[in-house]
Amino acid sequence: MATNTITCFTRFRAARWAFVAVLAAVLLVAFRRQGGEGDQPRVLDSRLELTLFAENPDIVTPIGIAIDSLSRIFVLESHTHLPPKDYPHPRGDLIKVFVDSNNDGRPDRTTVFADGLTEGLNLAFSPEGHLYTVTSRAVWTLYDRDGDGVSEERRKVLELTHPASVYAHAALLGITFSPDGWMYVSRGNTGGQAWKLVGTDGSSVSGYGDGGNIVRARPDGSRLEEVATGFWNPMDLKFDATGHLLAADNDPDSRGPNRLVHVVPGGDYGYKSLYGGSGIHPYSAWNGELPGTLPYAAGLGEAPSGLLNASLAALPADYQGQMLSSIWEESRIVRIRLTPNGVSLTGEPEVIVAGGAEFRPVAFAADRNGAIYFTDWVLRDYPNHGKGRIWKLSARPGTTASRPRSPNRAAGPNDGDRPLTELYASLDADQLTTNLQSTDPFRQHAATVAFTKPALRQPLIKATADASPAVRLGALIALHRAGHEPAEPIARRLLSDPDGRVRQRALMWIGQVGMVALKPELERALTAGPVAPALFDTYLETVAHLTPDFVDAFKNRSELYSKSIKRTLPPRFIEKFIGDRTKPADLRALAIRHLKNPAEQGPLLVSLLTTETAAPLRLDAVRALANVSDPTVATQLLRMATNRAEPALVRAEALLALARQPTDVSTGVQTLLNDPNPDVQLEAVRYLRTRLSTADARKLFQPRLASLRTHPDSPMAQQLTLAGTAPGGNAPKRPTSLAAWESVLATGGMPERGRRVFYSVQATCSSCHAIEGRGGDLGPDLSNVGRSKSRTQLIQAILRPSQEISPEWQGWSIRLKNGEEHQGRQIDVGGKEIELYTQAAGFVTFPMKDIQDYGLIKTSLMPEGLESQLTVDDLRDLLAFLQAKK
Incomplete structure (x- = not known):
């Protein structure tokens, strides 16, 4: 359910697509509107108005936009994004200039400032007034020294020299300038390939298997350095009114939401391409879940593409200090009300402009009078298609508006981060130790970065034995960041730390550095205290990281794509762990979830049901047996389902697993229709629905339904109705429209029941989607879907799957x-x-x-009509389960 966009603009691997473009030549029409007609965008703030400034053929597939001190509007017109065969337009991208000299809301003159660019993405003016453009492989300065409106010289100030080939929107992306003259550029994750970015003085930054990052350099391309890392594809970045650097980052396939990030020096925001495109891995984070990573400031909708400091525009006073963001996939523009959150920021987006399928806003700029102009790609099609618009957003006449702030008089780049700047510079070990214990992750981070200074190495090592777990954790992270040697003695000691997060981070240090000598001692992390699932997953990944083949392959960059390097556990590692009765049952249960092929482990799993008594171990064995087709397995599952001495959860899960077995045990399951436990009853009906004809179901269920006529909307009555029993006039009424479904499904549901719906043969969700390692992979992993999707979005995705199709799942x-x-x-x-x-x-x-x-394919791969196989309560439960996946 995650996506990228036309500033992200896709994560597909394709280098070329063959399409036939349908082009339209439409006369320019200027009009003002507060509301909208047809597919035109609507302004939801009555104090603002939207004006169409220009459209195709005068502007087609526009992306970046910048406005100079004379209010000339420079727009990057894309022709090289994914041009279809026989594309009837220029072979290179253009930068067009639009001038509205009489202020009538339409351009009086349109000229070409520069042409011949390849895979252009963004534009920005430096404080000195020079225009810079970002292409996928370079940052260029374009000069117009004679002032004739045409660039006669361009200089490359940054170059992405590696990889040799990369998809345009996973390479160089955004650009902005701080008032003190630094140039900041964002880079995508290059698909996991090794990369190198070089400045004009030979300074460089590089990586392999890391995430996207933010770098900075002087405007001439010298003194290039990394600012922060851990991004997916940070499409745009801007300074806010108080000097915080903010970036709009698109999300990986399965780790939403898209996010607005407060970028600070040395920040790690969690994503690493080494671990693939899903974003779900024990060594990865997205919202500061892992020690040493930072949270985002605000969650954004699908495919944020552009940012604007609203203080640069003449808008109502309550827009001061806020940011605007274009949400390309959702055809919206939002305002983000930023408020202090410790020394950082937080905020919630509010939609101020909403459009239909032919409204795809991308980038913003404000003129000297405070009017906002933004580009519109128009269609959802990624290939260059010949459509395009430029819109003007401004305060309505008569509305009191704030005076726009000059971009070159904004706060300095570190004004908002001054408390952090002071910590970065500190050499006071006591002060830094105190901040490691702060509840503010940004203070913790600044103290960690400061502690990496060589002058503080001895107090830092001492801090790894501090009484406070937060101090020990921060000291460990600082030593890792500093590349401390020798690392093994300290890492070995911290494997036995009583705090689980310290042990988890020690495992990551060992795995990422490749401390192969400590491999035999990793299990210390599982015996020193309670083990959460995340710690166990990290333990297994660390074992795999220390495989000599992986260590050598990563060090030597033997694969073009880092994510292609195999990390494997020793042969039968999981099976031996599960079968080792000297290990705690809860850990063996966690290990069951990591069986690569349960179908090959039927005897082992069945033996757990006959020899083990621990409920967690038996439950996970039952769940794994759902994918083991064998008559012996079916017999054992039926025995558990009908045994009232078993916990009700285990019995219900046994019935769910039985539904995937080829052996028909309907006769045995029928006795459970009268079971005292409602969950067992529900699963019994679901099982029988898959085995009985409509006539047989009617004959079997009719007597049961008769006793439920007084409660026709009860979960059991709904199940029996779907099973084919005719309840007459008492049949539960079902919604007939999306709006009605949204109303009925807005609240309620039981997550544990919803889990069984997700894995049921009726819902088929798990055929294409996985949660926590179980399920298919044709669709996105939903392990964290509750973090990125609202309940309404989930309802729409289930009931109208073809309404919005995420690009990577097209x-x-x-x-x-x-x-x-x-x-x-x-x-x-x-x-x-x-x-x-x-x-x-x-x-x-x-x-x-x-x-x-x-x-x-015009429709989604996810089939329509899922709701016809599920009851209303099934859907409520399913939604509650998905919402809980955070």
Whole structure:
């Protein structure tokens, strides 16, 4: 359910797509509107108005925008993003200049400032008044020394020299300038490839397997240095009114939400490309979940593309100090009300402009009078398509508006971060130790960074034995960041720390540095105190990190894509762990979740049911057996389901697992229709629905339904109705429209029941989606979906899956010359073959010579009509379960 956009603009692997563009030449029309007609955007703040300033053919597929001191509007017009075959436009990107000299709301003159750019993304003026443009591979300064409105010189000030090839919107992305003259540039994650960015003086930054980052340099490209890391694709970055640097970061496939990030020096925001595109990994974080990573300031909608400091515009006074962001995928513009949160910021977005399917806002700029102009890609299509608009957003006549702040007179870049700046510079170990114990993660971070100074090494080592777990944790992180040697003695000691977070972070230090000598001692982390699932997952990942093959491959960068380097546990490591009765039952239960192929471990799992008494171990064994097709397994599951001495949760899960078994045990399950436990009853009905014909179901369930007529909306009555029993006039009424469904499903539900709905054969959710390692991978992992999606968004995604299709989950079809048709996602088109990811077989390669046709599927790969197989209470429970995944 995560996405990128046309400033992110996709995560697809494809380098080329063959499309036929449908172009429209429309006369320019200027109009003002507060509301909207048809597919035009609507302004939701009655004090503002929206004006169409320009549209195609005068501007097509616009991205970046910047406005100079003369209020000339410079717009980057994309022609090289993904041009379709026979694209009837320039071969290079243009920078056009629009001038509205008589202030009538439409351009009087349009000229071309520069052309011939490739994969342009963003524009910005430096404090000195020079125009800079970011392309995927370089940052350029464009000069117009004679003032004729045409650039006669361009200089490359930064260059991405590696990798040799990378998708445009995972490379260089955004640009801004601080009032003190530094140039800040954002970089995407380069798909996990090794990268190197070089300045004009030879200064450079580089990485492999890290996340995207923010760098800075002088305007001439010298003194290049990294500012922060741990991003996915930070599409834009801007300073706010008080000098905080903020970035709009798109989210990985399964780790939402998109986020507004307060960027501070040395900040790590959690994402690492080494661990793949999902964003879900024990060594990764997204909202400061891991020690040493920082949280975001605000969650944003799908595909934030541009940012604007609202104080630069002439807007009502309550916009002062706020940020505006374009939300490309959701066709919206939001204002973010930022408020102090310790020494950082927090805020909530509020929609101020909303449009339909043909409104895709991208980037902002404000003129000297405080009017806001923004670009509109118009269509959701990624290839260059010939549509485009520029809008003007301003206060309505008569509205009291604040005077716009000059961008070159804004607060200094560190004014808002002054408390952190003082900590960064500190050499006072006592002061830093105190801040390591702060509840403010940004103070903790600044103290950690300050503690990395060589002059503080001895008090830092001493701090690893402090009485406070927070101090020990901060000291450990600082030693890791500083590259302290020798590391092994301290890491070995901290493996036995009584605090679980310290042990977890010690494991990460050992794994990321590659302390192979400590591999035999890793299990200390599991015996020194309580073990949370996250700590156990980190333990397993650390074992895999210390495999010599992985250590060597990562060190030597043996794979083009870092995420392709295999990290594997020793042979039968998990099986041996599960079978070791000297280990605690709760840890063995956690290990069951990591079985790669439960179908090969049927005897082991069944033995747990016959020899073990610990409920957690038995429950996880039952859940794993759902994927083990065997008559012996079915017999054992039925025995557990019908045994009233078993916990009700285990019995219900046994019935859920039985539904996936080929053996029909309907006769045994029928006795459970009268079971005293309602959860067991519900699962019994679900099982029988998959085994009985409508006639047989009616015969079996009719007597049961008769006793429920006084409660036709009860969960059992709803199940029996869907099973085919005719309840007459007492049938539970079901919604008939999306709005009605949203109303009925707005609240309620039981998460534990919802888990069983998710994994049921009726819902089929787990066929394509995984949660915490269980399920399919044709769709996004939903382990953290409750963090990124509201209940309303979840309802819409379930009931109207084709309404908004995230780009990386876009369906594709291939029709072969022999008549076969294949569907999947993540298509990769090459010169001689096409690769498609399918549910049944993963990646499948088709030779181009065998292909008749291929293209986008207009509907979602997720089927329509899911609700027809589920009761209203099923859906409520499912939503409650998904919402709880945070």
